[in-house]
Amino acid sequence: MSDQPDASRRQFLSRGTAATAAVAVAPGVLLYDFARARPPAEPASSAVRWGLLIDTTRCDSGCDACVSACREENALPLPLKPTDPQWIRKVELQQEGSGRKVSLPMMCQHCAEPPCVDVCPTGASFKRADGIVLVDKHRCIGCRYCMMACPYKARSFVHEPVEDHSGATPRGQGTVESCTLCVHRVDQGRAPACVDACASEGHRALLFGNLNDPDSAISQRLRSVASVKLRADLNLDPGLSYVGL
Amino acid sequence: MRRIAAFFLVAALTGAGAAVPVPDLDVGQGGHCVNDPQVMRQNHMKFLYQQRDETVRQGIRGGKYSLAGCVDCHASKVNHSVLGSDRNFCQGCHTYAAVKIDCFECHSSQPRALSAAQREGGHP
Numbered sequence: 001m002s003d004q005p006d007a008s009r010r011q012f013l014s015r016g017t018a019a020t021a022a023v024a025v026a027p028g029v030l031l032y033d034f035a036r037a038r039p040p041a042e043p044a045s046s047a048v049r050w051g052l053l054i055d056t057t058r059c060d061s062g063c064d065a066c067v068s069a070c071r072e073e074n075a076l077p078l079p080l081k082p083t084d085p086q087w088i089r090k091v092e093l094q095q096e097g098s099g100r101k102v103s104l105p106m107m108c109q110h111c112a113e114p115p116c117v118d119v120c121p122t123g124a125s126f127k128r129a130d131g132i133v134l135v136d137k138h139r140c141i142g143c144r145y146c147m148m149a150c151p152y153k154a155r156s157f158v159h160e161p162v163e164d165h166s167g168a169t170p171r172g173q174g175t176v177e178s179c180t181l182c183v184h185r186v187d188q189g190r191a192p193a194c195v196d197a198c199a200s201e202g203h204r205a206l207l208f209g210n211l212n213d214p215d216s217a218i219s220q221r222l223r224s225v226a227s228v229k230l231r232a233d234l235n236l237d238p239g240l241s242y243v244g245l
Numbered sequence: 246m247r248r249i250a251a252f253f254l255v256a257a258l259t260g261a262g263a264a265v266p267v268p269d270l271d272v273g274q275g276g277h278c279v280n281d282p283q284v285m286r287q288n289h290m291k292f293l294y295q296q297r298d299e300t301v302r303q304g305i306r307g308g309k310y311s312l313a314g315c316v317d318c319h320a321s322k323v324n325h326s327v328l329g330s331d332r333n334f335c336q337g338c339h340t341y342a343a344v345k346i347d348c349f350e351c352h353s354s355q356p357r358a359l360s361a362a363q364r365e366g367g368h369p
Contacts, residue, residue, distance in 0.1 A: 044304035128304060136301050137351060165353035172351030187306050 037189025049131040050181055051211040051239035053218050054104060058205035061103035064090050069197030075167025085156030087179045088194060108133060108154040108179035109238035116146035131239050132181045140175040151231050154178050268337040273319040279309040312348060317356045328354045
């Protein structure tokens with residue numbers, strides 16, 4: 001009697017995984033994700049850590065599909081007034097000397113050690129078990145301490161009364177908000193709206209996935225290409241990484 | 246304090262205190278509630294608080310005590326909302342019980358299935 005598993009069974013299992021990983025249902029949505037989505041009644045688990053890999057070499061400076069998709073998904077106000085919230089914004093960078101230009105989306109970096117959570121006096125700012133950093137607006141008193149603490153300027157304060165409640169995320173005057181990594185979509189096994197929008201435009205500059213799974217597309221890509229975390233010197237361990245900076 | 250308010254509300258709704266007229270509520274679609282109506286009158290806020298914390302902080306979804314679920318069934322068929330007048334489901338009872346309702350500063354007071362055109366016409 002052998003301790004080795006049956007060879008044909010092993011092949012079957014590996015083929016099955018490869019097939020589900022490869023089948024795309026819609027842009028940015030893979031069957032693989034559905035297979036891994038946890039049941040709705042289960043809490044988010046720390047076995048998963050959600051992250052984004054942003055490939056700036058694929059990001060078009062004239063394109064703001066990710067920003068528009070975010071505004072539409074979360075019913076953020078448009079046209080933009082100076083005091084209106086921004087959950088994601090496009091940033092253009094130019095290197096001194098060479099003049100090399102880079103375009104990239106900036107948003108909450110979903111840190112493993114989020115300073116916004118450290119400073120929040122009410123416990124409103126929190127990190128979910130799966131690494132998504134959120135504001136519990138039921139507890140937020142609008143002190144904006146988290147906005148001061150965030151080195152990425154990722155959070156916004158809602159100054160005006162909210163008229164449009166059609167968005168996926170409840171929003172209200174007097175609270176702080178930021179990118180939720182489209183937590184409502186993630187809980188359904190879907191990718192964030194910005195990721196799907198970028199894929200629909202054909203750029204595929206945003207790759208979303210589970211950083212704790214060594215076989216996920218994002219983990220494999222992080223292993224194969226050089227990427228950086230923004231302000232890595234602060235040791236916040238962001239969930240977002242950038243390629244081509 | 247809440248218990249006292251709930252007691253008076255229940256007493257009034259069952260006709261025990263006839264001094265103030267009981268609100269004549271527009272229950273919208275109505276039908277079978279997720280729990281006994283009397284239990285809901287007394288405890289809906291506790292159920293909602295419990296589920297809201299589990300959903301926001303732990304990501305547990307699909308629970309039966311959903312605010313959007315309340316609105317889907319109880320929005321008035323006249324203005325497609327649970328707010329707007331003292332006949333509307335949430336506003337009517339909260340006015341009667343003199344309890345401030347602030348859910349709808351952030352959450353929608355209109356059913357999820359509502360079309361954009363109907364949304365324009367109704368109470369925000």
